Amino acid sequence: xxxxxxxxxxxxxxxxxxxxxxxxxxxxxxxxxxxxxxxxxxxxxxxxxxxxxxxxxxxxxxxxxxxxxxxxxxxxxxxxxxxxxxxxxxxxxxxxxxxxxxxxxxxxxxxxxxxxxxxxxxxxxxxxxxxxxxxxxxxxxxxxxxxxxxxxxxxxxxxxxxxxxxxxxxxxxxxxxxxxxxxxxxxxxxxxxxxxxxxxxxxxxxxxxxxxxxxxxxxxxxxxxxxxxxxxxxxxxxxxxxxxxxxxxxxxxxxxxxxxxxxxxxxxxxxxxxxxxxxxxxxxxxxxxxxxxxxxxxxxxxxxxxxxxxxxxxxxxxxxxxxxxxxxxxxxxxxxxxxxxxxxxxxxxxxxxxxxxxxxxxxxxxxxxxxxxxxxxxxxxxxxxxxxxxx
Amino acid sequence: xxxxxxxxxxxxxxxxxxxxxxxxxxxxxxxxxxxxxxxxxxxxxxxxxxxxxxxxxxxxxxxxxxxxxxxxxxxxxxxxxxxxxxxxxxxxxxxxxxxxxxxxxxxxxxxxxxxxxxxxxxxxxxxxxxxxxxxxxxxxxxxxxxxxxxxxxxxxxxxxxxxxxx
Numbered sequence: 001x002x003x004x005x006x007x008x009x010x011x012x013x014x015x016x017x018x019x020x021x022x023x024x025x026x027x028x029x030x031x032x033x034x035x036x037x038x039x040x041x042x043x044x045x046x047x048x049x050x051x052x053x054x055x056x057x058x059x060x061x062x063x064x065x066x067x068x069x070x071x072x073x074x075x076x077x078x079x080x081x082x083x084x085x086x087x088x089x090x091x092x093x094x095x096x097x098x099x100x101x102x103x104x105x106x107x108x109x110x111x112x113x114x115x116x117x118x119x120x121x122x123x124x125x126x127x128x129x130x131x132x133x134x135x136x137x138x139x140x141x142x143x144x145x146x147x148x149x150x151x152x153x154x155x156x157x158x159x160x161x162x163x164x165x166x167x168x169x170x171x172x173x174x175x176x177x178x179x180x181x182x183x184x185x186x187x188x189x190x191x192x193x194x195x196x197x198x199x200x201x202x203x204x205x206x207x208x209x210x211x212x213x214x215x216x217x218x219x220x221x222x223x224x225x226x227x228x229x230x231x232x233x234x235x236x237x238x239x240x241x242x243x244x245x246x247x248x249x250x251x252x253x254x255x256x257x258x259x260x261x262x263x264x265x266x267x268x269x270x271x272x273x274x275x276x277x278x279x280x281x282x283x284x285x286x287x288x289x290x291x292x293x294x295x296x297x298x299x300x301x302x303x304x305x306x307x308x309x310x311x312x313x314x315x316x317x318x319x320x321x322x323x324x325x326x327x328x329x330x331x332x333x334x335x336x337x338x339x340x341x342x343x344x345x346x347x348x349x350x351x352x353x354x355x356x357x358x359x360x361x362x363x364x365x366x367x368x369x370x371x372x373x374x375x376x377x378x379x380x381x382x383x384x385x386x387x388x389x390x391x
Numbered sequence: 392x393x394x395x396x397x398x399x400x401x402x403x404x405x406x407x408x409x410x411x412x413x414x415x416x417x418x419x420x421x422x423x424x425x426x427x428x429x430x431x432x433x434x435x436x437x438x439x440x441x442x443x444x445x446x447x448x449x450x451x452x453x454x455x456x457x458x459x460x461x462x463x464x465x466x467x468x469x470x471x472x473x474x475x476x477x478x479x480x481x482x483x484x485x486x487x488x489x490x491x492x493x494x495x496x497x498x499x500x501x502x503x504x505x506x507x508x509x510x511x512x513x514x515x516x517x518x519x520x521x522x523x524x525x526x527x528x529x530x531x532x533x534x535x536x537x538x539x540x541x542x543x544x545x546x547x548x549x550x551x552x553x554x555x556x557x
Contacts, residue, residue: 098417098418098421128440129440129515129516130440130441130444130516133440133441133444133445133448133516134440134444136444136448137444137445137447137448137451137452138447139452140447140448140451140452140453141447141451141452143452143456144421144424144451144452144455144456144459147456147459148421151417151459151463159463163460163463166456166459166460170453170456173452188517189517190516
């Protein structure tokens, strides 16, 4: 029974494909998987948008959407219909072909990343030897789509937003890769299936996730920072800073093309959360051994939605960074820490089992963090803050 | 020589041609990106996963963006209606044809020089990693040193000198 629920989607797929002639079966199986991905993630996107609007509303002391359906839960449907029926306005001076291509390229590339994510036991679309490399190469293509959007609009705000976005994404892509390399070093494989398998063990009922090691914890934190910046989310949302740039690179997009950018941003968030969960949080494995009876896909999607909630929480809490702060943070703090983390991961690998490696690795990382943090704080002359509230 | 190969070949070559013939410089950069993508897919078609994805990651993710940045930071983005064609296009064409001829000759000769493999070798990323860290570690380090030197050199060239008015 437990296995049936766990493998329900695999069984359903085999059952459905079994009705087709043998020559069509491999093709139909892949097609079915692709359709499942393309249907599931936009549905999660709708839920994420609703969560975000409701959650942000609560954090900002307002109610949020509450008109469409009970408690406003049908708001995403109304949003979708609205963007489908709106007029598609293309600026007169815009570069027609590139302006049209940009959102299409973005959405296609963002969806490609899901091809290698293991969403449950036996639920990976493509079993690839170099899956992580595939994921990052697809992620690198989104920058080009954003540049195309900003440049083709022939609008100062769009171009500025695109340049900011590209500069930011390039800067944070390096720490994103570097923090993942530590995981690859320990696992000894670029295959995401193997990375999940390596974490899917339990000692005293507790999981062997990489986040529960010194290098894994630091790697995860740096990964989370870099992932937030990669998806252009607050506090790294300078490319679309509405107080300065209207809407950044998609200022000149309307109707369904705007919706495509919106979809691309949120699906990108879901996808990078999935990657983070796979690399550091054990992918589809259960957080406790006794919870192993729950289906594996449930844990994967639960981890994704949990990190979406963290994204929303961050957006509701933190103010936007300035451009120079953003770059300084990336190159002077995040990147050195991830490089040190690579060294520590190597130490962890060769110190062998036992408590020595825990002490040594933790000590190196904590000392580095304290000293780098202290040095930066000292140079910037930050003192204790005094707050003045409006009476 | 399958259909896939021909589709990819046509995509790559037309991307390369468009990069040379289009008038707008940014369009040229985007066309060359298309050619890069075609090349990456050709690598993938040959089962060279690592090379293919590295091609996408480095060329589309970094080189294309660098090209585009260079175009926008210089005054090249607003090109004249007639387009920009070098006056020495004939010499350029000769050099390109010469390089192509040498490489084609080398590749055609290699067919008889190398042992003919009947089964496609299955090279995993693990083997490439072991080779890079073992047998080829010295060339790798030399390339790394060279790139670092080039980067420092670029920074020094771009740096304002002392007393230089901005």
